[in-house]
Amino acid sequence: MSEDLVLKVLIISSNTLPAAPTGPVYVAGAVREAGHDVQIYELLFTNNLERELTTILQDFQPEVIGVSIRLVFGDELDMDAPLGTRHTDLRPQIKEITDIVRRNSNARIVLGGPGFNYYARDWLEYLDLDYGIRGEGEEAFPLFLKRLAEGGDIYSVPGSVVRNDGGFQAMPPCPVQDLDNQALPAYDLLDWQPYAGRQITPAVLTKRGCAFACTYCPYSKLEGKRYRLKSPQRVLAEANNILQSTGSRKVMFCENNFNAPRKHAEAILRALIVEKADLLWGTGDLRPIGVTDNFCRLMEESGCFYVNLSIESASQSMLQSMKRGYTVKQVRESLAALSRSKIPFGASLMLGAPGETPETIAETLDVLDDYEIPNGVWVTVGVYMWTDYQDMVAEARRAGILKDYKELFSGAVYLSPGLPRSYLQELPEALRARRGYSVQFNKPSESWTL
Numbered sequence: 117m118s119e120d121l122v123l124k125v126l127i128i129s130s131n132t133l134p135a136a137p138t139g140p141v142y143v144a145g146a147v148r149e150a151g152h153d154v155q156i157y158e159l160l161f162t163n164n165l166e167r168e169l170t171t172i173l174q175d176f177q178p179e180v181i182g183v184s185i186r187l188v189f190g191d192e193l194d195m196d197a198p199l200g201t202r203h204t205d206l207r208p209q210i211k212e213i214t215d216i217v218r219r220n221s222n223a224r225i226v227l228g229g230p231g232f233n234y235y236a237r238d239w240l241e242y243l244d245l246d247y248g249i250r251g252e253g254e255e256a257f258p259l260f261l262k263r264l265a266e267g268g269d270i271y272s273v274p275g276s277v278v279r280n281d282g283g284f285q286a287m288p289p290c291p292v293q294d295l296d297n298q299a300l301p302a303y304d305l306l307d308w309q310p311y312a313g314r315q316i317t318p319a320v321l322t323k324r325g326c327a328f329a330c331t332y333c334p335y336s337k338l339e340g341k342r343y344r345l346k347s348p349q350r351v352l353a354e355a356n357n358i359l360q361s362t363g364s365r366k367v368m369f370c371e372n373n374f375n376a377p378r379k380h381a382e383a384i385l386r387a388l389i390v391e392k393a394d395l396l397w398g399t400g401d402l403r404p405i406g407v408t409d410n411f412c413r414l415m416e417e418s419g420c421f422y423v424n425l426s427i428e429s430a431s432q433s434m435l436q437s438m439k440r441g442y443t444v445k446q447v448r449e450s451l452a453a454l455s456r457s458k459i460p461f462g463a464s465l466m467l468g469a470p471g472e473t474p475e476t477i478a479e480t481l482d483v484l485d486d487y488e489i490p491n492g493v494w495v496t497v498g499v500y501m502w503t504d505y506q507d508m509v510a511e512a513r514r515a516g517i518l519k520d521y522k523e524l525f526s527g528a529v530y531l532s533p534g535l536p537r538s539y540l541q542e543l544p545e546a547l548r549a550r551r552g553y554s555v556q557f558n559k560p561s562e563s564w565t566l
């Protein structure tokens with residue numbers, strides 16, 4: 117590539133709750149492979165944002181700055197906070213970043229990331245910016261850079277969103293079809309030491325897409341119902357690259373439902389065994405479908421260090437109303453198979469979706485009581501409402517619960533009206549009193565109290 121077409125690109129990982137900077141490293145890898153000069157600035161370990169960021173802007177002199185937005189807000193366990201849950205709004209911090217950039221640089225700012233997708237317009241208005249890219253960035257961001265360098269039309273880049281003169285214009289995102297044929301994520305641009313110090317494990321995405329239609333989840337609409345799979349060889353190449361770049365033998369498979377489609381998961385696990393890979397893997401999302409003794413053996417032999425079984429509910433009526441696509445019997449079979457294995461496993465529940473009552477919660481807890489869950493049970497009470505991609509949100513809007521779109525950007529949580537206040541008052545303590553249970557209580561709004 118000729119010198120003047122090479123751009124200096126700074127990617128800012130703007131998340132300040134501990135998680136692997138997975139999006140930023142995938143995007144940085146793609147930008148580098150397209151021939152540009154790229155650096156990543158990680159906010160997680162910042163001591164003095166203004167000083168550190170201005171130093172990088174002065175030293176590196178980026179021409180383009182991609183701000184990766186993972187979260188709008190998040191909740192973490194904190195026993196000193198009301199209901200044992202600390203709510204963090206990440207928007208002011210991101211505003212601080214873009215304001216510092218604008219005061220100290222003429223670089224073009226491009227927004228992107230999973231926290232940007234649902235709220236492109238709100239973010240552009242909130243930050244007073246004019247450009248972002250929704251959806252997967254591996255192809256779209258390099259295309260934007262190419263057009264910027266060559267003088268092409270940046271407004272027709274797939275996924276681009278533009279705010280101008282009070283107007284707003286959006287192009288549909290174009291999902292990456294050939295995930296194998298993308299650059300390796302640029303973990304080598306990071307110093308992994310501080311991440312390891314915070315117990316963060318590097319993550320690998322083995323596929324995109326979700327064939328399920330859970331009423332509270334946006335993924336199938338966000339990524340499409342058809343799976344786009346990486347080959348086992350590609351997954352292994354990414355994991356080995358992580359080992360070389362970060363020294364971490366452990367990786368997390370970070371997509372929705374690692375074990376769906378099951379044949380894909382099995383092929384990856386077999387490849388790990390055949391290649392005698394010096395790796396350990398875990399996943400935060402195993403769906404209770406097809407978790408048999410054979411599958412557990414495969415997980416064990418391929419170096420599984422942890423799985424979370426995403427049960428969400430073990431009440432048959434709730435599983436049906438949430439359209440989870442499995443039965444209480446399958447939940448039991450999965451728990452039984454995992455219990456017979458040596459795999460350290462935990463389980464997660466999501467309580468409070470439409471139809472939830474004290475009785476359905478009691479049914480769920482009764483099922484779990486029959487099993488020893490070594491890594492504990494993570495309970496989330498209250499269901500986030502992010503986007504109309506969640507069927508539940510569209511339904512809530514029809515029912516008049518959501519009056520205006522902005523409420524979602526400010527944070528809205530659904531709690532079944534079938535759960536009386538007096539019951540909710542007792543619930544967190546009652547759950548925490550159970551061995552190994554952690555409880556995240558998402559408040560319906562900032563001002564909500566029990």
Ligand code: B12
Pocket residue numbers: 131133134135136138139140142143181182183184185186187188189190191192226227228229230231232234248249251252253254257317318319321334335368370371372400502556
């Ligand atoms: C894995 C995951 C987790 C894991 C992380 C573990 C790990 N090892 O990474 C765990 C379980 C810890 C987690 C926790 C939470 N998560 Co989470 N998580 C995800 C998940 C499923 C995948 C994220 C990921 O790594 N994807 C793989 C990478 C490659 O994709 P990506 O990040 O989207 O990046 C791509 C694009 O966004 C884009 N892109 C990214 N950056 C940029 C920058 C530019 C400039 C451009 C152009 C493009 C671009 O290109 C990238 C490559 O395709 C997403 C949902 C999803 N399917 O995206 C939710 C998601 C990110 N999580 C979410 C939330 C809310 C949380 C929690 C706050 C929940 C809570 N406890 O309250 C916590 C917060 C924890 C934290 N500390 O951050 C929300 C955020 C939504 C929002 N609007 O804020 C999401 C989107 C799920 C949802 N509800 O829709 N999470």
